[in-house]
Amino acid sequence: MPDLLGRVGNWLSAHSNQLMSMGAGIAGAPSIGQGISRGLAGAVQGQQGDISNLAMNATVKALMEKGVDPNTALAATSDPKIMQALIAKHFSQPTFEKLPNAYGGTDLVLTDAATGTAQRPTAVPPGTKKVNSFEEALALPKGTTFIDPEGVVRVR
Numbered sequence: 001m002p003d004l005l006g007r008v009g010n011w012l013s014a015h016s017n018q019l020m021s022m023g024a025g026i027a028g029a030p031s032i033g034q035g036i037s038r039g040l041a042g043a044v045q046g047q048q049g050d051i052s053n054l055a056m057n058a059t060v061k062a063l064m065e066k067g068v069d070p071n072t073a074l075a076a077t078s079d080p081k082i083m084q085a086l087i088a089k090h091f092s093q094p095t096f097e098k099l100p101n102a103y104g105g106t107d108l109v110l111t112d113a114a115t116g117t118a119q120r121p122t123a124v125p126p127g128t129k130k131v132n133s134f135e136e137a138l139a140l141p142k143g144t145t146f147i148d149p150e151g152v153v154r155v156r
Helices: 002-014 016-027 032-065 070-076 080-091 134-138
Strands: 095-100 106-112 117-119 145-147 153-155
Touching: 002 016, 016 032, 032 070, 032 080, 070 080
Parallel strands: none
Antiparallel strands: 095 106, 106 117, 106 153, 145 153
């Protein structure tokens, strides 16, 4: 039985604005017909408030699960600039970019928008040749993966 009462309580809580608006419309009307009409109109408006509250609660919960403190998460629901900054910091994924290098090829760089950092991957493909000079690297065919004199994996 408590499970049923709990579900009823949750439903009432989730629809509080709708129920209050419907009650206010019915209570302030001079006749039953007008009361039902005003109550239903109020219920529609109250339902919009309930939907906004549910969305805001879900947003706050998602931000808090990512480590944002509750006050900042709540502020983000009403300030788009705060929300944008928090989304970039906590929900962005690192991406790979190809950047030109001094050898006429490209380097694969891992960039993380959340931290603003860029780093080169540390994995070295098998059979990668180490070069000792800039000239030696330029002599390699285009598309060749090599390790430069500083130990950085590059592509000619």
